[in-house]
Amino acid sequence: MGPAHVVGATVIDGSGRDPGNLDITIENGRITQLGASSAHGERLDAGGLTMTPGLIDAHVHLGVSSPIQPHFSFQISAAEIAADIFATAGATLDAGFTTVRDTGGIDGGVVTAIAKGKVRGPRVLSCGPVQCQIGGHGYYGAEWEPTELWSSHHIPGLCALSMMAGNADELRHNVREAFRRGASFLKLCVTGGVVGAHDRLTDTQFTVEEIAVAVQEAAARNTYVTVHAHNNEGIRNAIEAGVRCVEHGTSLDESTAALMAAREVALVPTFAVVEQVLHDTAGAGLAESTRDRAKGVREQMTKALAVAKHAGVRIGLGSDLIGPAQDRRGRELSLRAALETPMEALVAATRTNAEILGLSGQVGVITPGAQADLVLWNGNPLEDPELFSDPTNAVLVIQAGEIVKDLR
Structure with missing residues (x-):
């Protein structure tokens, strides 16, 4: 697309300021x-x-786009796994997401x-494979299967959970090895x-000393570590080791939140997956027992969000x-809008997430010099945040100045 002027829209610029009528x-x-x-230019x-x-979206799993148990037990071909990954990438763009941080599953x-x-898809920052301790979270081999066989579940260049x-x-x-394969940050469980x-x-899982090794290796490449963490002991171990971000943070308490704020560690809560696991366990290709593990998580995460906000933690989405x-x-934005305000949910999904990803000022804001990543919505999502839930409401999606979806 050559020079263009988008005229007549009500503009919410991502900064938290009130909407205005601006031409772009x-x-x-x-x-x-x-x-x-x-x-x-084109008008x-x-x-x-x-x-x-x-x-x-600061927490995606493009590489886990097939039913999970069949995927990790060799019941689905590489071609089908690839088709599922590419379909998810396209659907992500169609939902209005022009940038994502993949927190484990895809290869470079x-x-x-x-x-x-x-392939149609958002701009992707990826950690490559998640780093786990033996037998820890992120391991989906059968109980009889020796750990050293787990890497044979990887499909180089496509997926490596x-x-x-x-x-x-x-x-x-x-x-x-993860950096060699193209990771731009690290994630540990x-x-x-x-x-x-x-x-x-x-x-x-992992000791402070072990987590610190990953932090050291990330710092050597001018990047950072984020961690999957549900309980306060794990979060505190990670903070002590020097990580920059926490995913989920389900049981976050006040003293740990205060520590996160003091050390400038960000939090990325994840509500949509909890709803997904509770309401469509089989659709995700998971055992019914997973639903039991998810019970109570939503309530805890809701409380953790409030605790983190009160402590002044930077909170993404x-x-x-x-x-x-x-x-x-x-x-995720509709769910967050019900717990905060629609504007706070939108700022978390734009400006704050850009800060967490290290892309501050480049994406997530409508300002001169930023990437022309723009979404035009049918209606005002600040007045009706349920609009975010339905991809058909994203009428026009522009990524780096190119129209990548147009339902006008």
């Missing part, structure tokens, strides 16, 4: 001007629509295929999880959707 000028994939412009009439920045080949435009480490040296080897068979939510049903990613 786009050139060379970036926003160049706000307000009326006399420059030449795109957006009267009656609401514009937001392209949404950002998928990131490259999307970046080259061979997790790598197992038995000590700090093995973890160092694994994170270097430091507690048990909801979707797991070998552990409990109350378990802690992530859906954590898994399995084939990842087309309604915006549900």
Whole structure:
């Protein structure tokens, strides 16, 4: 798309400021001007629509787009797994998400295929395979299966859910391997999880000394570590080791939240996946026992969100959707809007997530110099945040100045 002017929309710029009526000028994939412009270019009439920045999901699993148990027990071909991954990537764009942070599951080949435009999808920052301790959260091999066979479940260049480490040296080897495969940050599992068979939510995993090895390796590459963590002991271990972000944070208490705020550690709560596991366990390809593990998590996470807000923690937004049903990613914003305000949910999914991803000012805001990632919504999601839940409400999606979805 050449120079263009999007005119007539109500603009919510991602900063938290009240909406305004602004024309947006786009050139060379970036926003160049706000307000009326006399420059030449295509005129795109957006009267009656609401514009937001392209949404950002800070916790996705593109590589876990097939039914989970069949996927990890060799019942689905590589071709079908690839088809499912690419379908999820396209559906993510269609839901209004132009940038995502993949927190485990895809290998670098998928990131490259999307970046080259061979597959429709958002801009992807990926940790590659999740780093786990032997038998910890992220391991989905059968109980009889020796740990060393787990890596044979990887499909190089396509999907690699997790790598197992038995000590700090093995973890160092694994994170270097993740970076070799194109990871741009690291993710470790430091507690048990909801979707797991070998552990409990109350378990802690990896020692402070082990987590610190990953932090050291990330710092050497000018990047950071985020951790999957549900309980306070695991979160505190991770903070002591120097991580920059916590995913889920389900049982977060006041003293741990205060520590997170003091150390400038961000939190990414994940409500949509809890709803998914409770209401569509089989649809995700999970055993019914998973539902029992999820009971009470929503209530705890709701309390944790309030505790984190009160402590002044930077709070992003992530859906954590898994399995084939990842087309309604915006549900996370609708759920958060009911717990906070619609504006707070939108800012979390735009400006705050951009800060957490290290892309502050580049994406997640409508301002001169930023990437022209824009979504035009049918209606005003600040007045009706349920609009975010239905991808058909994202009438027009622009990514880096190119129209990638148009339902006008």
